[in-house]
Amino acid sequence: MRGQIILSHGSDSSPDATKVSALAALAETLGWSTQRPDYREDDARGHVGSVAPRIARLRATVQAQSVPPILVGSSMGAFVSGLVSRDLPVAGLFLLATPPEIPGYADGFDMRRDVPTMLIHGWRDDICPLEPIYRFAGERRVPLLAMDDDHRLGDTLDAIVEQFRLFLGRLAVA
Numbered sequence: 618m619r620g621q622i623i624l625s626h627g628s629d630s631s632p633d634a635t636k637v638s639a640l641a642a643l644a645e646t647l648g649w650s651t652q653r654p655d656y657r658e659d660d661a662r663g664h665v666g667s668v669a670p671r672i673a674r675l676r677a678t679v680q681a682q683s684v685p686p687i688l689v690g691s692s693m694g695a696f697v698s699g700l701v702s703r704d705l706p707v708a709g710l711f712l713l714a715t716p717p718e719i720p721g722y723a724d725g726f727d728m729r730r731d732v733p734t735m736l737i738h739g740w741r742d743d744i745c746p747l748e749p750i751y752r753f754a755g756e757r758r759v760p761l762l763a764m765d766d767d768h769r770l771g772d773t774l775d776a777i778v779e780q781f782r783l784f785l786g787r788l789a790v791a
Contacts, residue, residue, distance in 0.1 A: 643778050647785055664719050699728035739766035
């Protein structure tokens with residue numbers, strides 16, 4: 618086994634969501650172990666109300682690992698993955714359609730600065746517009762790939778899976 622990957626789905630989704638399922642399947646074929654926490658109970662509390670329970674659930678999952686995991690997240694899953702990485706050791710961050718903030722939640726998006734990171738976002742994302750994440754990536758000098766897609770990133774899933782393969786390849790040799 619190469620290491621552990623924890624994949625966090627977006628709001629109003631599930632651990633069987635298309636993106637996290639495709640990324641988990643790829644990782645497993647490459648020898649990585651994966652986990653997909655189920656946040657549906659937390660999401661029933663609404664966007665603002667789900668952040669703290671999601672963070673607590675992800676923190677507990679990360680802390681249960683014997684080595685720092687890679688965190689993968691989509692939308693709300695990306696938001697909480699970044700926040701959890703600030704306080705716990707992680708081996709990498711692969712974040713999709715990241716919201717710069719959750720309206721009504723006190724903290725905006727942030728993440729650990731000293732880990733390999735890849736941000737992927739859709740040019741046509743009408744839920745989490747690209748501009749704030751573009752600014753964030755520029756200020757932090759974090760790689761950002763903008764795809765010709767919307768928030769769901771469904772039209773570019775094959776390209777995202779390939780980017781994930783490359784990302785994991787870089788971490789495997791590091």
